[in-house]
Amino acid sequence: MPERLTETLMDLWTPLIILWITLPSCVYTAPMNQAHVLTTGSPLELSRQSEDMRILSRSKRGWVWNQMFVLEEFSGPEPILVGRLHTDLDPGSKKIKYILSGDGAGTIFQINDITGDIHAIKRLDREEKAEYTLTAQAVDFETNKPLEPPSEFIIKVQDINDNAPEFLNGPYHATVPEMSILGTSVTNVTATDADDPVYGNSAKLVYSILEGQPYFSIEPETAIIKTALPNMDREAKEEYLVVIQAKDMGGHSGGLSGTTTLTVTLTDVNDNPPKFAQSLYHFSVPEDVVLGTAIGRVKANDQDIGENAQSSYDIIDGDGTALFEITSDAQAQDGVIRLRKPLDFETKKSYTLKVEAANIHIDPRFSSRGPFKDTATVKIVVEDADEPPVFSSPTYLLEVHENAALNSVIGQVTARDPDITSSPIRFSIDRHTDLERQFNINADDGKITLATPLDRELSVWHNITIIATEIRNHSQISRVPVAIKVLDVNDNAPEFASEYEAFLCENGKPGQVIQTVSAMDKDDPKNGHFFLYSLLPEMVNNPNFTIKKNEDNSLSILAKHNGFNRQKQEVYLLPIVISDSGNPPLSSTSTLTIRVCGCSNDGVVQSCNVEAYVLPIGLSMGALIAILACIILLLVIVVLFVTLRRHKNEPLIIKDDEDVRENIIRYDDEGGGEEDTEAFDIATLQNPDGINGFLPHYQRGFLRGIPENAA
Ligand SMILES: *[C@@H]1O[C@H](CO)[C@@H](O)[C@H](O)[C@H]1NC(C)=O
Numbered sequence: 001m002p003e004r005l006t007e008t009l010m011d012l013w014t015p016l017i018i019l020w021i022t023l024p025s026c027v028y029t030a031p032m033n034q035a036h037v038l039t040t041g042s043p044l045e046l047s048r049q050s051e052d053m054r055i056l057s058r059s060k061r062g063w064v065w066n067q068m069f070v071l072e073e074f075s076g077p078e079p080i081l082v083g084r085l086h087t088d089l090d091p092g093s094k095k096i097k098y099i100l101s102g103d104g105a106g107t108i109f110q111i112n113d114i115t116g117d118i119h120a121i122k123r124l125d126r127e128e129k130a131e132y133t134l135t136a137q138a139v140d141f142e143t144n145k146p147l148e149p150p151s152e153f154i155i156k157v158q159d160i161n162d163n164a165p166e167f168l169n170g171p172y173h174a175t176v177p178e179m180s181i182l183g184t185s186v187t188n189v190t191a192t193d194a195d196d197p198v199y200g201n202s203a204k205l206v207y208s209i210l211e212g213q214p215y216f217s218i219e220p221e222t223a224i225i226k227t228a229l230p231n232m233d234r235e236a237k238e239e240y241l242v243v244i245q246a247k248d249m250g251g252h253s254g255g256l257s258g259t260t261t262l263t264v265t266l267t268d269v270n271d272n273p274p275k276f277a278q279s280l281y282h283f284s285v286p287e288d289v290v291l292g293t294a295i296g297r298v299k300a301n302d303q304d305i306g307e308n309a310q311s312s313y314d315i316i317d318g319d320g321t322a323l324f325e326i327t328s329d330a331q332a333q334d335g336v337i338r339l340r341k342p343l344d345f346e347t348k349k350s351y352t353l354k355v356e357a358a359n360i361h362i363d364p365r366f367s368s369r370g371p372f373k374d375t376a377t378v379k380i381v382v383e384d385a386d387e388p389p390v391f392s393s394p395t396y397l398l399e400v401h402e403n404a405a406l407n408s409v410i411g412q413v414t415a416r417d418p419d420i421t422s423s424p425i426r427f428s429i430d431r432h433t434d435l436e437r438q439f440n441i442n443a444d445d446g447k448i449t450l451a452t453p454l455d456r457e458l459s460v461w462h463n464i465t466i467i468a469t470e471i472r473n474h475s476q477i478s479r480v481p482v483a484i485k486v487l488d489v490n491d492n493a494p495e496f497a498s499e500y501e502a503f504l505c506e507n508g509k510p511g512q513v514i515q516t517v518s519a520m521d522k523d524d525p526k527n528g529h530f531f532l533y534s535l536l537p538e539m540v541n542n543p544n545f546t547i548k549k550n551e552d553n554s555l556s557i558l559a560k561h562n563g564f565n566r567q568k569q570e571v572y573l574l575p576i577v578i579s580d581s582g583n584p585p586l587s588s589t590s591t592l593t594i595r596v597c598g599c600s601n602d603g604v605v606q607s608c609n610v611e612a613y614v615l616p617i618g619l620s621m622g623a624l625i626a627i628l629a630c631i632i633l634l635l636v637i638v639v640l641f642v643t644l645r646r647h648k649n650e651p652l653i654i655k656d657d658e659d660v661r662e663n664i665i666r667y668d669d670e671g672g673g674e675e676d677t678e679a680f681d682i683a684t685l686q687n688p689d690g691i692n693g694f695l696p697h698y699q700r701g702f703l704r705g706i707p708e709n710a711a
């Protein structure tokens with residue numbers, strides 16, 4: 001660029017100013033070959049500058065200007081000469097003075113106003129500020145009048161390799177699967193160099209590995225890190241530390257370098273099969289252990305991790321495959337052997353199982369290495385346990401007819417002690433289940449007998465529990481439910497289903513149905529009875545009524561004639577014999593009462609002059625007579641009593657006046673009231689001489705008796 005710009009400017013302007021840059025005695029000189037630039041001046045285009053410049057419109061531009069270069073980081077005893085301004089204006093008699101303004105004029109850059117030499121008076125840092133824009137002008141030394149328009153130029157700070165490469169994002173971490181092929185890309189890293197990337201090699205970086213060989217390599221230009229060994233094994237070494245260096249100057253000596261670390265972790269692949277820690281496991285288990293109980297654990301180790309270490313466990317062979325199962329515990333990565341079916345020490349005392357652990361997630365790349373599974377043998381010893389008695393059946397169902405005789409055997413339960421030391425068993429009934437003590441059991445042989453009579457119509461089921469106890473160990477107890485069903489026998493006779501009341505119309509027609517009755521029977525079948533109805537043998541030829549069985553098992557009673565008359569007979573009693581279909585059949589006689597009633601023409605009962613209405617009146621009249629008779633009888637007794645006392649007990653009763661008075665009062669009280677009228681009359685009849693106008697009969701009797709006593 002600078003060269004091209006130079007050419008352009010040279011085309012435009014005629015050379016007026018020679019601007020040259022003195023090269024300091026610097027170690028680094030190469031760039032300076034292009035650095036000093038001579039440019040040609042050209043007529044100033046004042047119109048593009050400023051109004052003030054118009055007076056100089058005829059003047060030719062006197063500056064050869066361009067850019068100057070100055071090396072950064074220069075620190076010598078003297079200020080470094082950056083360049084010199086010069087104009088070839090004909091100054092005539094005038095002396096020319098150079099003025100510098102702009103970025104750092106006077107502070108960083110100083111100009112000798114006579115010679116035009118520009119010095120950098122401070123140390124410069126390209127990475128801090130790469131270029132300065134300054135303005136130069138030639139003025140009359142005395143008048144300070146501009147001799148030509150100001151010109152802008154740039155001082156570029158030239159790079160030296162003063163910055164080392166840096167890994168800004170380090171330290172790095174990366175992963176690569178174990179067992180990767182050689183040259184598998186792991187990651188790439190990047191270093192940066194603050195030096196000028198377009199100028200020289202100060203920022204040209206080359207990467208290399210300082211540590212981490214021979215496992216990893218790095219591409220010098222791209223910094224892509226790759227595996228340098230095939231089949232690195234995570235199980236052997238999982239983590240690698242790689243030290244990477246970036247060096248500028250294209251890696252040549254003298255360049256600056258920076259380093260970083262990269263930690264490479266190998267990730268797991270399933271390259272290891274499971275392996276049982278033991279080839280033989282021994283477990284023992286009591287025979288009475290609850291189903292589902294864990295009996296033991298087997299574990300196949302796997303050097304891999306995560307899902308690559310996961311195995312499923314199976315029982316693949318052995319004589320206990322039906323009794324035991326194995327489940328895989330993903331958490332503990334082992335296999336749990338559990339009991340599936342009850343054990344019996346007395347039947348079989350040990351089992352052998354062949355268990356297998358197989359990886360779940362197989363990597364096909366490694367399946368050729370052999371099966372990713374392992375097997376082990378498990379021996380399980382069954383231990384004896386004292387077990388309770390065992391009934392011959394888990395439940396019993398017994399049936400007994402309801403008319404079974406007391407003490408008859410209904411059924412039998414049996415039980416045995418499963419242990420080798422077979423203990424005798426005793427049976428009993430759990431009385432909570434037989435509160436009525438309906439049954440007994442023979443403690444030795446388990447025979448159940450009937451203790452109290454049964455009635456199916458009261459209770460069909462008697463569900464009891466029988467207890468079996470080992471004689472040698474009373475804590476070994478078993479229970480069994482026994483359902484006793486009472487079977488029906490025909491022990492109930494049929495009878496009328498309800499209380500029927502039949503009415504017969506005086507004006508009814510012969511053959512008319514007076515009443516329909518139905519029957520019921522408590523015995524089975526509940527709804528399926530077939531009843532037989534009949535009249536008593538002596539009534540079979542009853543002139544007044546007849547019966548007719550209906551389809552639905554009911555019975556209709558029909559009048560035989562129309563000659564019924566309330567005056568003649570108000571009530572008829574018709575006994576009916578009902579038999580059931582039992583074996584043997586049972587029968588009973590129920591009597592139907594038929595009342596003769598007066599009815600309307602269309603057969604509606606209007607009045608029944610039946611005994612039911614007459615009877616209460618008749619009874620009450622009879623009762624009335626009886627009550628009256630009783631009253632008369634009572635009165636007679638009272639009178640007799642009084643008369644007897646008067647004749648025999650009077651002297652004993654009358655002791656003093658007080659007693660007399662009390663007696664008087666007492667008699668007076670008792671004697672008051674309406675009913676005494678009759679008694680009075682009777683007494684009067686018996687004591688005609690005691691009549692005295694106003695005194696009550698009893699009082700007078702006593703008063704009169706006193707003188708007799710006194711006499
Ligand atoms: C008794 O047991 C039998 C048979 O298990 C059952 O059908 C019946 O409902 C039970 N009766 C009672 C009252 O529990």
Ligand SMILES: *[C@@H]1O[C@H](CO)[C@@H](O)[C@H](O)[C@H]1NC(C)=O
Nearest residue numbers: 542543544563564568569572
């Ligand atoms: C039939 O009815 C007549 C009166 O109507 C009576 O005298 C006779 O005793 C009745 N017969 C029977 C068997 O009830």
